[in-house]
Amino acid sequence: MFSPRGPSLRELVGQALSSVERGYDDLAPKFDHTPFRTPDGILDATVEALSGQGPFGTGLDVCCGTGAGLSVLRRLCRHQVTGVDFSAGMLEQARRADPGAVLVRADARALPFTDAFDLAVSFGALGHFLPAERPALFEGIHRALRPGGLFALAIGASPPPTSVAHWAGLGFDLAMLVRNTVVRPPFVMYYRTNPLRAVRQDLKAAGFTVDTVPLTALGRHRDGSPRFWLVLARKPVPGPSSRE
Ligand SMILES: C[S@@+](CC[C@H](N)C(=O)[O-])C[C@H]1O[C@@H](n2cnc3c(N)ncnc32)[C@H](O)[C@@H]1O
Numbered sequence: 056m057f058s059p060r061g062p063s064l065r066e067l068v069g070q071a072l073s074s075v076e077r078g079y080d081d082l083a084p085k086f087d088h089t090p091f092r093t094p095d096g097i098l099d100a101t102v103e104a105l106s107g108q109g110p111f112g113t114g115l116d117v118c119c120g121t122g123a124g125l126s127v128l129r130r131l132c133r134h135q136v137t138g139v140d141f142s143a144g145m146l147e148q149a150r151r152a153d154p155g156a157v158l159v160r161a162d163a164r165a166l167p168f169t170d171a172f173d174l175a176v177s178f179g180a181l182g183h184f185l186p187a188e189r190p191a192l193f194e195g196i197h198r199a200l201r202p203g204g205l206f207a208l209a210i211g212a213s214p215p216p217t218s219v220a221h222w223a224g225l226g227f228d229l230a231m232l233v234r235n236t237v238v239r240p241p242f243v244m245y246y247r248t249n250p251l252r253a254v255r256q257d258l259k260a261a262g263f264t265v266d267t268v269p270l271t272a273l274g275r276h277r278d279g280s281p282r283f284w285l286v287l288a289r290k291p292v293p294g295p296s297s298r299e
Pocket of ligand 1: 075076079091092093117118119120121122123124139140141142145161162163164177178179180183
């Protein structure tokens with residue numbers, strides 16, 4: 056899973072004992088050699104699923120890290136692409152990967168954009184937000200989009216309880232809970248706190264209309280359910296009555 060150019064175990068433990076922002080600052084130069092960078096298969100499946108939804112003008116990658124989602128926006132958007140992240144180290148790597156992108160350092164729980172984008176995407180970052188933080192995150196993305204704009208969120212489906220992945224995720228989350236009870240600052244990263252149903256509910260509460268598309272190219276669990284979904288959250292265009 057980790058290439059020889061990735062971080063050492065000592066560096067990973069150091070990251071896990073920092074804050075999320077500081078941890079990513081430290082990990083940034085080696086991040087693309089870890090399994091935490093969203094794999095190309097997920098990026099390609101997202102482009103494929105979105106290619107019929109466009110055309111798109113401007114695009115925003117929320118929690119862009121080193122720029123995985125920026126590469127998706129480049130393939131779908133005709134105009135400016137923007138990445139936002141709170142780690143200066145990750146943004147520095149994103150700048151090297153895509154010198155033409157606009158990169159903004161900001162907390163995704165308080166996004167500084169209004170009616171600016173036609174497409175927003177986010178990959179691999181939802182686990183960094185507690186359920187109570189999702190409304191602020193989704194409201195900020197809703198505000199950032201133009202009416203009719205689309206937010207696409209790739210999300211792993213909960214594995215069935217009979218699978219190894221289910222118990223591995225549970226074990227990881229319990230370890231993180233213990234770590235965050237005894238160590239400050241907390242490192243928020245949980246696998247099981249963002250189930251699809253709750254995410255859909257919070258997106259609707261933020262004002263989106265929500266659809267989900269299975270990314271079947273990425274495989275299925277043993278019970279036949281898809282491993283990944285693409286959540287398509289659309290910011291409605293106001294009707295004539297709401298303009299009065
Ligand atoms: C696992 S990385 C994913 C990076 C990239 N999207 C990808 O898929 O490869 C998570 C990213 O989310 C960023 N992040 C986490 N919490 C954030 C927050 N509250 N505001 C902005 N960025 C945040 C981290 O700095 C990190 O770059």
